[in-house]
Amino acid sequence: MTGAPIPEPLIPEPLSIAVAQPLCVAYDVAANAATHAATVRSAGARVVVFPELSLTGYQLDAPVIAAEDPRLVPIVEACAEMGSVALVGAPVRGDADRSQIAMLALDGAGVTVAYRKMWLSTAESERFTPGGKPAVVDVDGWRLGLAVCKDTGVSQHASDTAALGIDGYVAGVCEHADEVAVHEQRALRVAAEHQIWVAVASFAGSTGGGFDRTAGRSGIWASDGVALATAGPDTGDVARARITG
Secondary structure: OOOOOOOOOOOOOEEEEEEEEEOOOOOOOOHHHHHHHHHHHHHHHOOEEOOOOOOOOOOOOOOOOOOOOOOHHHHHHHHHHHHHEEEEEEEEEEOOOOOEEEEEEEEEEEEEEEEEEOOOHHHOOOEEEOOOOEEEEOOEEEEEEEEEEHHHHHHHHHHHHOOOOEEEEEEEEOOOOOHHHHHHHHHHHHHHOOOOOOEEEEEEEEEOOOOEOOOOOEEEEEEOOEEEOOOOOOOEEEEEEEEEO
């Protein structure tokens, strides 16, 4: 008598993902949300990733944004229309009246604070408090580990996030134009060390905090380091890829 056959592991359907670098108007959440919504519609991807603090620009004094903020409705509507999940950057309220840098997850059902940045720069630490733990969002069976900028340069962050069981590592960043190679180098390290694909949305154009010129060149890399898609340096550029496993 033989035992019952061992079931094959479930393989999720291919995932379409886009990394976007939209034009950002400093502090103008309503205008930026409209641009995000247009980007979701044009990207045509299941997941659309945006840079760090994409809703306000890298303005460290920008007011916090609540998940129920009505200015975010256009993005929710675009996600509902396209069947997309948008991962966007925003300052949010933290503990003890301190703020945190966050990644919001928006879909047709609404908005949640998906992740709070754990590793802060010196300037960021003057206003913000770090998040307390890594986070994952599940999209159609794909487990996406989340990161924001400096997180990607800290090996422990990728290790702790990978320990949650992830298929990909997804980040929003803001880098100077002369640091264009930084996020690619970090992405390749994470991909190699954890054998996962990596997607990075990098700010393009001008923003606050001394970032008069940012790097752009968002990208998506396979677990073997192959570049699946890369954007140029300009605002409005989007890179798309289809992840199959």
